[in-house]
Amino acid sequence: MPNRCIRPGDNPDLTKERETCTFDTDELAANLYGSRRNLERRREISQKVSADPDFADPIPHEFLSREKAVDATAKKSKVIFQKWKNLVKPEEMPHLVNEAVGIQGFPLALHHAMFLPSLNSQADDDLAAEILPRAKAYEIIGTYAQTEMGHGTNLRELETTATYDKTTQEFVINTPTRKAMKWWPGNLGKMSNYAVVCCQLIIDGKNLGPHNFLVQLRCEKTHEPLPGITVGDIGPKIAYNTTDNGFLALDNVRIPRRQMLMKHAKVSPDGTYTPPIHAKLNYGAMVHVRAHMIYSHGHLLARAAAVATRYSAVRRQGRIENGGPEVQILDYQTQQHRIFPQIARAYAILFAGQEVRDQYAKTLEGIANGQADLLPDLHALTSGLKSVVTFMGGLGIEQCRMSCGGHGYSDASGLPKLYGVQIGGCTYEGENMVMLQQTARYLMKGVKWAEQGKSLSPSIAYLGKKSGKSLIGLKGGDITREHEAILETLEHTARRLAIDASQLWEKRIKGGECKERAWNGVTVEMNRASRVYTRLFMARSFHRRLLSSPSSIRSVLSDLFSLYLHYECVDMAQHLLEDGHCNGGQIQYLKKRLYEDLTTLRPNAVSLVDSFEISDRELNSVLGRRDGNVYEALFQWAKQSELNYTDVLPAVKNYMMPMMEENRSKL
């Protein structure tokens, strides 16, 4: 079967891998990206970016100082949002940005991810008509400033205030303490001249909670901060170092009333407050990012899996049999066990990411028609997915990094940067432990609704089902039936964990604790229930994709899905065993099946990562390059280190040589 990545001059081991492919890599890639046309567009964009001299990098970003890297990124962003703007559709923009500037952020990241979405979904018609065309034309750059130095998670305690002054019909925006400074917002420090700022709305001395306001931060002509505004960059971070995450203090800055984002909650000129149809519509920009970041995080894991798989196919080290040749490290079972589940999880996350984006679009449609009834389900799902996927992705990338041995530790592999970017997602858009509790709140309601026989939305319909005994290992050799048996067991486990957590909570309440304290005493169990609910959704979503896939890729997707299910179940064995639903023999069976899956997938491993269709430029990894010619490329990469500009460094001349000389002269 054709693997379309084979080219003359490639590393022969990699070519051999591609020759063993049992499916059409383009078919799978087209399925992943939605259609042949989308796949072609993806390739077209990759090729055009590579050919555009405006995007050329004289030296890799890894060797640049932070300021120079920010400069290079800004320069390329200007090209994207001027020259390229009309050449790509909005949905193609993330790919263009990844290709052209990479993953560490760019000056308009928050403008796109949160500023525009906030204005789109929360500004009233008048404000939208005034500001949106300017924002969309990049006449201004905006960000989303919510988190403060002292509070991020607990939005209710944010300290920045917007106090309504009826006499002038203005809001007075103020930062009352040092820890009330906005701290962390991306692109706030240096790039943005506007921000949506989250403040406590105060009318007649009454605090009405967090609301969003459009605030101009810098002069449109000089880009200098406006009076009353202190703004800057918060310094280097684990990653995202081409993003100017910033600080901001506002000293009684006055803005007109209509700069409150008033599509849902409103303040009339006389100070009358009208609440929104759903209390949390002000939190909409966060739901937007959570709904979209699942897919982008799937892509980060896909890249790591591509690097580790291709490198493991060209790296030869050690022997499996005495006297045999040195083997490709991909032949070691431990290596397969480290990497193949990451391939499967990357596909699973990408599929789930696509489903949740669709669900988000439907929810938005409802809200636009005055109905927010889909929001609670979406909030629970995005909170769970955001937490599970970022944690899974971080662990997965780290496994991929370690699987590349010493070279995985080098920036040349691209893996340290991927890891740094990925794990940011565990924190931003709500710290994972906190967001899992949001999911758990919904599950607790679901448990009650199920007890009362009420109808349940599809994502929690399993809470209303009855458990039979687990049929894992008992359904014979039919793979379709085995998949169903495992999904039913996962449903049982997710249901059982939610019910157990609910009972633990109730027990503490009956024991005399208030609801909130009792909740804190059971949050580890609550979060467990949320994770398994989320992992069940991911498994179901993968299964839906398998069932709807064309026959040409059904077999390889089925193999991958088997591995995914077997791996997840072994990983969650404790939960499967805890109530006796599964027994030790069934876990042993799952492990045996998992080891078989590793062998089954081995001939297709390289082709499965080829179908992620990530260009060399986007992958930005010497180890993961498509042609597999890594050793020469590693040397060429290292030669670019600034330490190699001279043979004898000033640091050596000034300190080490004199020290050695002095020590020699003492002898």
Ligand SMILES: CCCCCCCC/C=C\CCCCC/C=C/C(=O)SCCNC(=O)CCNC(=O)[C@H](O)C(C)(C)COP(=O)(O)OP(=O)(O)OC[C@H]1O[C@@H](n2cnc3c(N)ncnc32)[C@H](O)[C@@H]1OP(=O)(O)O
């Ligand atoms: C080129 C184009 C690119 C576009 C693509 C985008 C892809 C981007 C990928 C990467 C880009 C990286 C950019 C990252 C930038 C990062 C930004 C940020 O981090 S912004 C700041 C984020 N901050 C947070 O997330 C804070 C977390 N905290 C909260 O959200 C809240 O405080 C809370 C934890 C939810 C609690 O809020 P609150 O106390 O007000 O409420 P509760 O009492 O807990 O709940 C009451 C009920 O309300 C429900 N609820 C809460 N939130 C929501 C919501 N958002 N929607 C719906 N419902 C909500 C909650 O469930 C309760 O319900 P009931 O139980 O009462 O029914």
Ligand SMILES: Cc1cc2nc3c(=O)[nH]c(=O)nc-3n(C[C@H](O)[C@H](O)[C@H](O)COP(=O)(O)OP(=O)(O)OC[C@H]3O[C@@H](n4cnc5c(N)ncnc54)[C@H](O)[C@@H]3O)c2cc1C
């Ligand atoms: C890369 C990056 C980009 C960011 N971009 C932006 C941005 O553009 N705009 C913006 O406004 N913000 C941004 N942030 C800020 C980010 O949203 C917050 O850092 C995040 O929401 C976590 O809040 P926190 O820092 O207050 O953590 P904290 O809440 O202080 O968390 C510390 C610990 O306390 C625990 N904890 C806190 N509350 C609870 C609870 N109720 N139950 C159990 N445990 C709890 C957490 O689990 C965690 O272990 C960004 C952050 C990062 C890292």
